[in-house]
Amino acid sequence: MEATQTLARVPVPAMQINRELDRKSSSRSFIEANTSGVPFEEIRRDHIIPVFVKDNEPLISQSDFIAATQEAVADLFRGETILKPEIRVSHPIKGRIPEAKNKPANQLHEWERTLYYERMMFVVEVPTIYDTIGGNTLTLMVGGVKAYNLDNLYNKKGAAEHFKVFIGFQNMVCTNLCVRSDGYVEDLRVTDLNQLREGIYNLLGNYDQHRHLRQMQTLTQYSLTERQFAQLLGRCRMYNYLPPADKKLVPELLYGDSQLNSVTNDYYRDLSFCRQEDGDINLWKLYNLFTGANKSTYIDQFLDRSVNALDFTSQIQDALDNRSASWYLQ
Incomplete structure (x- = not known):
């Protein structure tokens, strides 16, 4: 696709x-x-x-x-x-x-x-x-x-x-x-x-x-419903509290509560990347909510979270495309 x-x-x-x-x-x-x-x-x-x-x-x-x-x-x-x-x-x-x-x-x-x-x-x-x-x-x-x-x-x-x-x-x-x-x-x-x-x-x-651009372009073709977004955010908040053995089985997420609060707020209010009227949000917009939240990160951790945002969103895309299961959407 x-x-x-x-x-x-x-x-x-x-x-x-x-x-x-x-x-x-x-x-x-x-x-x-x-x-x-x-x-x-x-x-x-x-x-x-x-x-x-x-x-x-x-x-x-x-x-x-x-x-x-x-x-x-x-x-x-x-x-x-x-x-x-x-x-x-x-x-x-x-x-x-x-x-x-x-x-x-x-x-x-x-x-x-x-x-x-x-x-x-x-x-x-x-x-x-x-x-x-x-x-x-x-x-x-x-x-x-x-x-x-x-x-x-x-x-x-x-x-x-x-x-x-x-x-x-x-x-x-x-x-x-x-x-x-x-x-x-x-x-x-x-x-x-x-x-x-x-x-x-x-x-x-x-x-x-070119590969980088193609990967980001495909994100525009997939969307989460409001219910799926709520499920995703709830699981994201749970991730950092998982037992170590369970956390090893889940795709890594480097974002903490303060960044997730920003993602949630911007889902409703961001002028460029907020939800649609029916609550759906495509993965390109979701990705930008994460990269936008990353601006509050200290310099020495900034790039690691930048890379993680794309990896994380692409993993969600794979789950929506039935190429893999995602703990975040279960």
Whole structure:
């Protein structure tokens, strides 16, 4: 029942590309939670770089990670419009220079403060590669996560550093990110910038964007009744309380009560993805309710839940198509 999709590529004159490059990816935030937006130049110029404690050697900086991803995107998608990255950060680590160690905090000058953010996520939009699903325009997105809390800073240079890298699509109606497992490296472990670049290139080269779009397109062809939706939400709330042995037999769900509350609320009230008048909701809309609820997730868990939303919804689709049984709909 899969529909064939063809990505649209729009020729863009060189002068227009130059103007587009000054735009930032996404005019609205792709993640909320406790994050704030920062420009790339601020990260590169003002943020200090954590070091390995044993030898004082620096880790790969967040700005180098972003720049390496931009270079790979520009290389592999030549001729396309590529926007400036949108960057979100959280968990600030504040400090001060030694000369200001005895000053009260409210008397510190800006040049006496030091700062870096423990967690950072960014996206780079390629708006000339796009498609439409369920009346929603989706554009290609590439990005990653650097969370220093996942690294062992009490080590020395040469120890593995951890990165998350992804490629997928963003629903421009709501800025929800749509990520599939073959477009996501959950734990890219590297020891230097060259290995990081290689990992980014491998991910981008192996991603099947047409298959991803076909999978999402088929979701528009299946619907849940109001009764089935209520059954599904009830089972979702029960999942985290299942005995460990029973939970192993059920498809994984990474969403907690706060996200499920958002899904329930938006089933009735979301302007783009709410139920129909008879209470039915198609799986494309259901999927977007989950990816929308994911915006309240912290940076280091965001991509795992993004992938889980598609896996979970596709499992529901298989059950409706009688290809498998689903505990969530029993």
